Structures are given as C-alpha cells and as structure tokens.
Amino acid sequence: MSKKNIEHIIELSNELRWQIGDDFHDNLTEGIYADAANIVRDSVQTEKGKKRFRLDSKIDKIVTSKTFGFPIMFLILGVVLWLTIIGANYPSSMLANLLLDTIHPALKSGASNIGMPWWLDGFLIDGVYLAVAWVIAVMLPPMAIFFPMFTLLEDFGYLPRVAFNLDNLFKKSGAHGKQALTMSMGFGCNAAGIVATRIIDSPRERLIAIITNNFSLCNGRWPTQILIATIFIGAVVPSSFSSVAALLSVIGIAVLGMAFMFLTSWGLSKTVLKGEVSTFNLELPPYRPPRFWRTLYTSLIDRTLIVLWRAIVFAAPAGAVIWLICNIHVSGDVSIAAWLIDSFDGFGWLLGLNGVILLAYIVAIPANEIVIPTILMLTVLATGMSGGEGAGVMFELDSISATGDVLRAGGWTLLTAINLMLFSLLHNPCSTTIYTIYKETKSAKWTAVASILPVILGFIVTFLVAQIWRLF
C-alpha cells in the first residue's frame, strides 16, 4: 500500500462524487429500502385482514391522548412516590434502630474499652461510621422501592410514551424530544441521566439535555423533599390531609423542576446554543409484560447497590469533614463550623434560609443524601441545644416530630422549609454528576455552566420568594 495510491483513490472518489450529483445519499437510502421491500415480499407472510397490535394501540390511544396523557403521567408519578414514601418508612426506622441506636453505642463502648483516644473514636465512629449508617438507613429503603417500580414501568414500555407526550413541549423549548427519556433517568440519578444523553444525536441538543438534567429531582434529593414536606407543609393543614398535602407539595417541586428544565432549555436554545430542532423517529415499542422477579433482581443489582455504594464512598469522607470542622477551633472555643455558620447567616437570611443550610450544602456536595443529617447536626451545634450526641455527631432523631422540634428551635419557619425545598431542587449537581458531565462533554466550560447555573437560579428564586413572603 502506498500513499500515492491512496491519494489516487481519494481523488477518484472526489471526481466521481462530482459526477453522480448530490442526491447520492437519498438514492442509496431508497435503494436499501427497495431491496428490503423485495426481500420481505418473498419471505414474510402476514395474515390478511387481521388488524395487528390491537391492544397496544388501544392503550397507546389513552396514555398518549391529549386529554389523558398528562393526568395519567402525574397519576403514575404520584402512585410511585406515594408507595415510596409510605413503604420506605418502616424499613428506614428499622435500619436506623439497628445501625444508629444499637450498633453505634456498641462501637462507642467497644472503643472506650480498648482505650481508643477520644479524637480517633470521634473521627471514626461519630464521623465516618455515622455518616455511612445514616446514608444506608435513609437511602436504601426508598431506592429499593423506587428503582424497581421505575424499572417495571421501563420494561413495560411506558417511558417512550412519556417521551411522546412531552415531545411537543421539548420542541417548543428548542430541545430534543429524547430529552424526556434522559430526564426520566435523572429522576433516579442525574449522573445516569447524563450518560443516557448519548442517545441524542445533535451535540447542541445533547448539551442542553446535559445542562438541564440537574432539574430532575434525583434520588438523593427525594428523601429531603419528603421529610421537610412532611414536617412543615403537612403541619399547616388538618392532620387527616397532612400526608396528601406533603405528597402534593413534593410533586409540585418535581413539576416545578420540569418547568425550570423547559425554561432553561428554551433560554439556552435562544442564546448560547442556538440552532434548529432536529427531528427523530421514536419507536413506540410494544408493551411487554415485565418479568417481575427478574426485574427486581436486576434493578437491585444494577441500580440500587451501585448507587448506594457510591453514596457510601462519598458519605464516609464527608462524615469525617463534618466531625473535623465541628471539633477544630479557630479562636477560643469557636469551632470552624460555628464560625462559618455565623458568616453565612446574613446571606442565608436574604435567601430565606440560614447559615446552617448553606454550610450543609457545601459539606454535602459529594452526596445530596447527607444534607438533612448535616443540617440537623449543625443546627444542634449552633443553637447549643442538648439532644444530639455532642459536637460533630450526625444523628437521626427518633421521630419525625422531634426532627421538626430541633429545626423549629433553630429558628425555622414555613418559609425556611419552602425555600429549602426550592434550594434542594435548584443547586449545583453532586460531585459525581459534575465529574460525569466533564467526562461526557470533555469541556471545562460547559461543566462549569452546568454546575453554576442551577445555584444562581436557586439564589434568585429563594431570594424572590423570601422577599415576597416578608412583604405580607
């Protein structure tokens, strides 16, 4: 093989391309289709007169109809969330009992028996162990319920119908209709959603999908939403409606996230990521009855355990950091944590939040799921309340109402709760997601945009809500 001959081939191809004209691609495609039609004519026989896929198309007519499509979508989302909220309660408290109330004291007494120095014992058991235990107790049950249900829906074939329903909205916001699929994946985990954007062909629309994926409430944030909604939103209505009110407010936040996703997509496609909306074919696959046990098994292995493992890997060092900043003192007996909370308080007040929440969000960048325990622990520290286990110890309170008491003692109002829910929706992605964005885009610039844009939106939204709230 010689260079000269290769050049000759390329030159020849350029020449021939000129001769055959520019309908080559269409001609070739038509040729392939004609061949396919010929082959099928000779080998495939379908029963004449019989209408195919009848049940499928009947279901499709309902779930993708203009009238019922959206209500059915929200109903399904509502049922999945409802089952997750209700079902996760019991295993969660059982795990908390075991890991926090039984094993933790046992470890502590074991450590003191062998004469472990207080700082090592605190660092390892009160920092690292408790952070990990909390993440398992809080995250594992909802994930073990949410992911299999989501996977069952996926196997049944519902997701492409969601994409079909949302296609028009995406088109209007200048984004790709397949973003509906990546958005749905984001409801489980944003990092997974961002990897899934590979199904979007055009780089422009793929970037939009990556940047806006964070507006899908991820699994690490659902528990925060559910807990805060139960404590504060549920409390303002009569108790018989409280869980319905909590559920509706969580769905409200999720829908608001979708609204932000459309708005941001629209904004991006009108400014920095201008371009045509590309068309695509979306196949609505036949509904297939999921293989129940197989699905449970694979979703547990493929998703739940992998996501849980990741959370544990990130929670362990975060627990250590929390313990350290609560026990290292800057001046006199003011710890780093207390000093930081104090300096964030003014800005926090402007946003209708407080210094504790802002610090918790910085500490919890690695994993959203440890936000609430961090907030509780820092609140106890800042208000000097008794009830926790001392400086830098993450704990879970025995009941949801006790958690509410701690937060109220920390100066929380309904406004703080609402703004925390909003800020939990609108803040930077977790570090895994940021790293995934970088791996997928290979661009520091877009990674920075995707990380900072949601925080700025969060600041603006919470600031506005706080100011309007205080007017009345």
Place this chain on the structure above:
Amino acid sequence: MQTKVVKSACETCAHFNAEGLKKLGIHAENFDFVVALAGNPNTGKSTVFNALTGLRQHTGNWPGKTVTRAEGGFQYNEQKYKLVDLPGTYSLLSTSTDEEVARDFLLFGRPDVTVIVADANRLERNLNLVLQILEITDKAVLCLNLMDEAKRNSIVIDQRVLAKDLGIPVVATSARYKEGIPELIQTISEVANGTIVCKPHRIKNVSPNIEKAVKKLSKEIEKEFPGIANSRWIAFRLLEGDSQIIEALKTGELV
C-alpha cells in the same frame, strides 16, 4: 455399560450441545473469536446478550437502552467467544455517538462473526440496518428475535427464503424465553469456523450511474487492498465524503 440419559428430544438434536456450552460472564480472556451483536433499538439485543453470556445486564423496553459497548463471553466446544453488545441503531449512515460506536466496532474491531438481531414483527424496517451491515462484513448471522410476538401477530416468515436472499444463516429465537439460543450458538460457531460460508446480499436498487461509480471505485480499492471484504461499503462512504473513512484510509486503519 453406562448409557447416557436422554432428557428430552432437544438433546438428541445436532443443534444442541449443552455440554459444550459454558457461559463465561465477563471473564472472556484469551478468546478465539470476537462476536459482535448489532441490531435496531429495542429488538432484544441485550436479552440475547444475557442469554448467551449468562450475564444479567438490565434490559429496558425503550430504544436506546444500551449506549455503550457491553462485553461478555461464552465457551462452546473448547473455543472461547468474546461477545460485544453494540448500541442499537437504525442505520450506520449518520453520525450520532451511538451509531459511531456501532459502526467503528464493525469496521475497526473486525469481529469474526456479526450477529444481527432483528425484530421478526418489523422485519422490513429492520432490514435497512441488516443490508448496511452486510456491506461491511461477510460473516454474519441473522437472529430473528421476538418470534413469540410474531406468532401472536400471525406473522409467518420463510426462513429459508430469507436466508437465501440475504446470503447468511437465519436463526429464529425468542430470547426472553431462551428459545432458539442453542441453535444460535451452534450457527455462530459454524460461521466462525468457516463451516458455513456466507454470500451476503449487496444493495441492488441503486441508479446505474451510481452503480457504475461504486464499481469503479471499489475496483481501485480492491486493487490497493487485495482480499478486502467491504470495498463496496468504503466506496459508498467515500462517495458520500465521509471524512472519518478518508482519514482511516490514509492512516491504514481499515486494513
């Protein structure tokens, strides 16, 4: 004298060789053959992949589930096969990331056998990709999957005519229920070992002036790279002005 206990009629069939089969999961080192798994989205490629390797990759019922390459392996009659599950694509002619992953592997990964998984219910649409793949490789097996659904929809496919027209062996499967998998494995091994020789279909219905140009160009390519299997496909791509293929030709990656 010990006689072998025959459990079912299947086991006496030449196509069935359960003892020769060992699923290797992800442990596919020192393999003898590389097998690529290609096909349209949502035809059950991942299910076929799992059935062959014993792995339990999650399979979702939505097009585009597999966005990266998944690899696994199996051993059959003392030979090790590495199986690569490619992202599902409708075509190999455009430039999205998933299509590129699939195309690059077929072109540069040089699989020994390409198993094309097709939905028996939507064969005509699936053939678009099948015919494109047959331009790239000449060692392929068509896995006609989802036969259970086709049966329910009263679709009858004459596999012999289809195999003759396409020039490659055709195996009917219902991978979800593991039906047809032993036959598929047997066929893969026969193609890999050269027992079955394919004469793949070439795209016919193109206008005469294009056909002339393709012939002329592919002849030049064959002169330069004797024995190349996909000269026609390279000619198609060159005529389309595919810069990636031009680059690959220059660097010699194609051969």
